[in-house]
Amino acid sequence: MKVTLTIDKQIIHVERHTPIIDAAKKLGIFIPTLCYHEALKPYGACRICMVEVIENKRSKLVTSCNYPAKNGLEVFTASDRVKRTREMVVELLLARCPNVPVIRQLANEMEIKAARFKKKDDQRCILCGLCVRACEEIVGVSAIGFVNRGIEREVNTPFGIESHVCIGCGTCTYICPTGCIEMVVKADAPGCRYLNMGDLALDTCPNSYQCEACKIEDQFFGEMKRVIEDVRSIT
Numbered sequence: 001m002k003v004t005l006t007i008d009k010q011i012i013h014v015e016r017h018t019p020i021i022d023a024a025k026k027l028g029i030f031i032p033t034l035c036y037h038e039a040l041k042p043y044g045a046c047r048i049c050m051v052e053v054i055e056n057k058r059s060k061l062v063t064s065c066n067y068p069a070k071n072g073l074e075v076f077t078a079s080d081r082v083k084r085t086r087e088m089v090v091e092l093l094l095a096r097c098p099n100v101p102v103i104r105q106l107a108n109e110m111e112i113k114a115a116r117f118k119k120k121d122d123q124r125c126i127l128c129g130l131c132v133r134a135c136e137e138i139v140g141v142s143a144i145g146f147v148n149r150g151i152e153r154e155v156n157t158p159f160g161i162e163s164h165v166c167i168g169c170g171t172c173t174y175i176c177p178t179g180c181i182e183m184v185v186k187a188d189a190p191g192c193r194y195l196n197m198g199d200l201a202l203d204t205c206p207n208s209y210q211c212e213a214c215k216i217e218d219q220f221f222g223e224m225k226r227v228i229e230d231v232r233s234i235t
């Protein structure tokens with residue numbers, strides 16, 4: 001069923017429950033994102049995609065990647081309230097990750113020179129959860145997940161030990177927007193790779209490093225190709 005709403009005063013008709021971010025895209029309106037990916041379920045973690053909506057005469061801020069289009073909704077993607085809140089989110093991220101290019105770029109675009117908040121350790125992970133969801137939803141192994149709470153929250157393997165389900169496919173590396181997870185060539189097995197995420201090595205090769213005869217990567221890249229084709233077919 002189609003619904004009618006306005007985004008930045010432009011009328012649009014979309015299927016009910018279409019995320020606002022996708023409806024805005026159809027109108028050529030860009031909304032910045034960090035934790036959103038078309039191939040994954042929305043998560044609403046980073047808050048960069050915040051927009052203001054007026055619903056039942058009440059105004060509120062919502063995350064556009066997971067807020068559904070509804071009849072009569074008025075959406076504003078760049079109101080003063082949106083800009084102020086988005087700037088605050090970027091400042092917080094800048095305080096956490098001052099040297100991450102994607103965060104620096106967002107800060108530059110918003111003309112934020114430096115974060116007002118006290119810097120913690122210089123980190124690279126913005127806790128967007130893309131790697132965790134890709135590992136679960138695309139690869140289907142859930143080798144990594146979030147652990148701890150608050151400022152201790154981080155991505156890790158269960159119990160922080162070497163994963164025995166990670167297939168070393170590199171999807172988490174590919175999807176990570178900050179370069180936090182790296183593929184590293186294994187010194188004692190040239191041609192093979194392992195994942196390096198801070199102190200964590202996800203070093204597991206179920207095929208004893210017999211890369212040339214390895215069917216695991218072939219299967220994985222076949223599945224990835226299918227997912228990418230599905231995503232491309234979304235108009």
Ligand code: SF4
Binds near residue numbers: 139142170173
């Ligand atoms: S490399 Fe391992 S942790 Fe990363 S997505 Fe693939 S299976 Fe998951």
Ligand code: SF4
Binds near residue numbers: 178179
């Ligand atoms: S490692 Fe990368 S993809 Fe995973 S949560 Fe951190 S920033 Fe996001």
Ligand code: FES
Binds near residue numbers: 044045046065
């Ligand atoms: S992109 Fe919507 S909350 Fe991150």
